[in-house]
Amino acid sequence: xxxxxxxxxxxxxxxxxxxxxxxxxxxxxxxxxxxxxxxxxxxxxxxxxxxxxxxxxxxxxxxxxxxxxxxxxxxxxxxxxxxxxxxxxxxxxxxxxxxxxxxxxxxxxxxxxxxxxxxxxxxxxxxxxxxxxxxxxxxxxxxxxxxxxxxxxxxxxxxxxxxxxxxxxxxxxxxxxxxxxxxxxxxxxxxxxxxxxxxxxxxxxxxxxxxxxxxxxxxxxxxxxxxxxxxxxxxxxxxxxxxxxxxxxxxxxxxxxxxxxxxxxxxxxxxxxxxxxxxxxxxxxxxxxxxxxxxxxxxxxxxxxxxxxxxxxxxxxxxxxxxxxxxxxxxxxxxxxxxxxxxxxxxxxxxxxxxxxxxxxxxxxxxxxxxxxxxxxxxxxxxxxxxxxxxxxxxxxxxxxxxxxxxxxxxxxxxxxxxxxxxxxxxxxxxxxxxxxxxxxxxxxxxxxxxxxxxxxxxxxxxxxxxxxxxxxxxxxxxxxxxxxxxxxxxxxxxxxxxxxxxxxxxxxxxxxxxxxxxxxxxxxxxxxxxxxxxxxxxxxxxxxxxxxxxxxxxxxxxxxxxxxxxxxxxxxxxxxxxxxxxxxxxxxxxxxxxxxxxxxxxxxxxxxxxxxxxxxxxxxxxxxxxxxxxxxxxxxxxxxxxxxxxxxxxxxxxxxxxxxxxxxxxxxxxxxxxxxxxxxxxxxxxxxxxxxxxxxxxxxxxxxxxxxxxxxx
Ligand code: ADP
Ligand code: MG
Numbered sequence: 001x002x003x004x005x006x007x008x009x010x011x012x013x014x015x016x017x018x019x020x021x022x023x024x025x026x027x028x029x030x031x032x033x034x035x036x037x038x039x040x041x042x043x044x045x046x047x048x049x050x051x052x053x054x055x056x057x058x059x060x061x062x063x064x065x066x067x068x069x070x071x072x073x074x075x076x077x078x079x080x081x082x083x084x085x086x087x088x089x090x091x092x093x094x095x096x097x098x099x100x101x102x103x104x105x106x107x108x109x110x111x112x113x114x115x116x117x118x119x120x121x122x123x124x125x126x127x128x129x130x131x132x133x134x135x136x137x138x139x140x141x142x143x144x145x146x147x148x149x150x151x152x153x154x155x156x157x158x159x160x161x162x163x164x165x166x167x168x169x170x171x172x173x174x175x176x177x178x179x180x181x182x183x184x185x186x187x188x189x190x191x192x193x194x195x196x197x198x199x200x201x202x203x204x205x206x207x208x209x210x211x212x213x214x215x216x217x218x219x220x221x222x223x224x225x226x227x228x229x230x231x232x233x234x235x236x237x238x239x240x241x242x243x244x245x246x247x248x249x250x251x252x253x254x255x256x257x258x259x260x261x262x263x264x265x266x267x268x269x270x271x272x273x274x275x276x277x278x279x280x281x282x283x284x285x286x287x288x289x290x291x292x293x294x295x296x297x298x299x300x301x302x303x304x305x306x307x308x309x310x311x312x313x314x315x316x317x318x319x320x321x322x323x324x325x326x327x328x329x330x331x332x333x334x335x336x337x338x339x340x341x342x343x344x345x346x347x348x349x350x351x352x353x354x355x356x357x358x359x360x361x362x363x364x365x366x367x368x369x370x371x372x373x374x375x376x377x378x379x380x381x382x383x384x385x386x387x388x389x390x391x392x393x394x395x396x397x398x399x400x401x402x403x404x405x406x407x408x409x410x411x412x413x414x415x416x417x418x419x420x421x422x423x424x425x426x427x428x429x430x431x432x433x434x435x436x437x438x439x440x441x442x443x444x445x446x447x448x449x450x451x452x453x454x455x456x457x458x459x460x461x462x463x464x465x466x467x468x469x470x471x472x473x474x475x476x477x478x479x480x481x482x483x484x485x486x487x488x489x490x491x492x493x494x495x496x497x498x499x500x501x502x503x504x505x506x507x508x509x510x511x512x513x514x515x516x517x518x519x520x521x522x523x524x525x526x527x528x529x530x531x532x533x534x535x536x537x538x539x540x541x542x543x544x545x546x547x548x549x550x551x552x553x554x555x556x557x558x559x560x561x562x563x564x565x566x567x568x569x570x571x572x573x574x575x576x577x578x579x580x581x582x583x584x585x586x587x588x589x590x591x592x593x594x595x596x597x598x599x600x601x602x603x604x605x606x607x608x609x610x611x612x613x614x615x616x617x618x619x620x621x622x623x624x625x626x627x628x629x630x631x632x633x634x635x636x637x638x639x640x641x642x643x644x645x646x647x648x649x650x651x652x653x654x655x656x657x658x659x660x661x662x663x664x665x666x667x668x669x670x671x672x673x674x675x676x677x678x679x680x681x682x683x684x685x686x687x688x689x690x691x692x693x694x695x696x697x698x699x700x701x702x703x704x705x706x707x708x709x710x711x712x713x714x
Contacts, residue, residue: 023084
């Protein structure tokens with residue numbers, strides 16, 4: 001125990017929640033994760049520990065009043081692994097070279113021993129060569145074995161050493177040398193393939209440049225991105241990667257946003273448009289004013305979210321953890337029985353059965369099984385992130401695979417986010433300019449797509465208006481605000497009925513708009529109806545296609561949930577081939593509609609815009625927000641976030657989730673079948689020690705390779 005823990009434990013009230021992320025060298029597999037968990041959990045002040053095996057990271061939530069990071073680092077060091085705070089990573093990873101040399105010595109000694117044996121050389125010479133091979137190869141596993149014994153744990157290293165010592169007792173010198181050498185090679189191969197997986201995943205999050213070209217008065221100079229503040233003017237040349245999020249102030253260009261959104265077509269950017277760190281400038285030069293520091297860029301958030309997503313355990317993982325907990329001790333008990341029962345009760349050869357027990361020991365480590373789920377999930381999440389689909393954890397991926405029915409919001413989801421004003425009709429005593437002007441004053445402060453359409457129309461007509469104060473959004477109904485001391489109300493017929501303003505005038509105005517197929521937005525000032533604005537939305541070009549793909553995946557029913565009027569919603573739903581429409585819904589009615597769908601059809605996904613549809617997204621089994629790039633709220637709340645509003649990504653997400661679940665099942669099956677087969681082969685005496693070693697690591701490598709296929713899944 002470390003002294004810091006003992007002294008601090010007297011202070012129980014002053015909790016100071018903290019979370020630190022450590023990189024851990026030597027944590028390659030579930031075994032080591034379990035060791036760390038067991039070593040750290042008893043530390044006073046530790047609240048939660050999560051080991052991200054694939055990322056080689058350890059997330060520790062703790063009470064900073066009771067525990068400091070260096071106590072954690074020391075505790076990790078006691079297990080034989082090394083940890084450091086993520087941002088303090090050392091430049092040279094230690095011990096890799098020493099390890100390689102020892103493996104080489106082991107291999108050469110083994111070859112020498114086998115050679116001497118084959119040539120009929122003296123036995124003491126070949127035996128000593130085998131012993132050298134065993135000793136050189138056992139240095140690293142031996143260190144690990146000691147560490148795990150110190151915390152009373154039996155990991156693969158301990159089991160392997162016991163097996164090797166046993167082989168030596170049986171005078172199987174060649175076998176002992178071979179097994180150690182193979183084990184060393186196998187572990188090296190396994191950590192190599194894991195490293196490759198890590199590198200592939202990390203490279204997806206293609207990094208942003210470290211330096212940027214900055215405009216200082218009259219000058220241009222290169223400065224490190226890290227220190228750049230908001231409002232700094234960056235000069236982006238053609239073909240360069242954009243270093244920070246910002247807004248274009250000068251110039252025009254096409255920007256390839258694929259690194260963040262997965263969208264293949266470049267987007268036109270001009271003054272006033274947002275650009276994002278990590279995206280690639282096309283043919284034009286631009287000047288961009290920085291809107292976010294390096295740590296807050298959209299890309300940084302995405303990377304952070306993917307990393308935390310990896311840290312969440314999927315349900316399949318929990319099953320495996322439970323299984324692994326009894327598997328290893330179970331096989332060890334079996335090994336003891338195999339070594340003792342047949343010789344003692346049936347008088348069979350002790351040597352034969354002891355050897356079989358040793359093989360069983362090697363088979364007792366379920367390493368491939370333990371990594372089977374995390375590697376699949378991590379590569380699926382990383383592959384999805386590259387295509388602009390952010391899934392917030394394995395659990396959402398598994399639920400997505402089970403989705404039966406889907407509900408989609410209309411405005412901004414099935415239809416284009418930009419609507420058009422079709423009509424402006426003034427009531428007697430008012431004018432079109434007055435109707436649009438007062439509406440725009442309020443709508444300027446609203447984020448609804450309808451609001452943007454109205455404001456755009458007013459700007460197009462060169463009307464002048466000032467933003468109103470005290471604007472309140474009335475979800476599913478409209479918005480209200482104060483303009484020159486008068487209350488202006490904009491919204492649908494339902495809102496006007498609620499406020500007692502839906503007299504014959506208002507109704508007649510609304511009907512004229514509805515008859516044309518558009519949706520009416522009524523405007524009133526101080527309870528006097530000024531007129532109505534007709535807005536129409538247009539379904540997205542790809543929407544019908546996307547729905548068809550979802551149907552082909554067996555998602556049915558697919559229904560539209562909208563707050564809009566039935567007469568505007570029906571024709572769109574019919575053209576898109578939806579299975580149902582629920583119109584005129586308030587946000588809480590959308591929630592009820594989702595619950596009804598779930599009762600009737602099972603797992604339901606809801607697709608919406610993340611801001612207006614937040615309650616419905618939250619209540620669905622999977623909440624999918626669209627077009628979230630640039631909207632932090634939506635990015636944080638949804639279970640699945642689509643960076644752009646490409647509806648085609650929905651079917652991709654479903655396919656990927658199902659492929660992931662299949663991949664996990666295959667991985668579990670591969671590792672279980674191999675283990676069970678080897679337990680049987682070991683008991684019947686058909687398997688040798690070296691075969692068991694090869695099977696053990698072979699399974700891990702197969703599992704990793706299989707999981708990596710998800711990175712490229714389309
Ligand atoms: P959808 O479900 O189609 O996305 P919402 O629930 O966001 O629609 O809104 C439902 C209805 O409420 C809209 O069709 C419109 O009539 C009205 N509404 C909502 N917000 C506004 C606003 N800012 N201005 C005018 N009308 C609005
Ligand atoms: Mg909406």
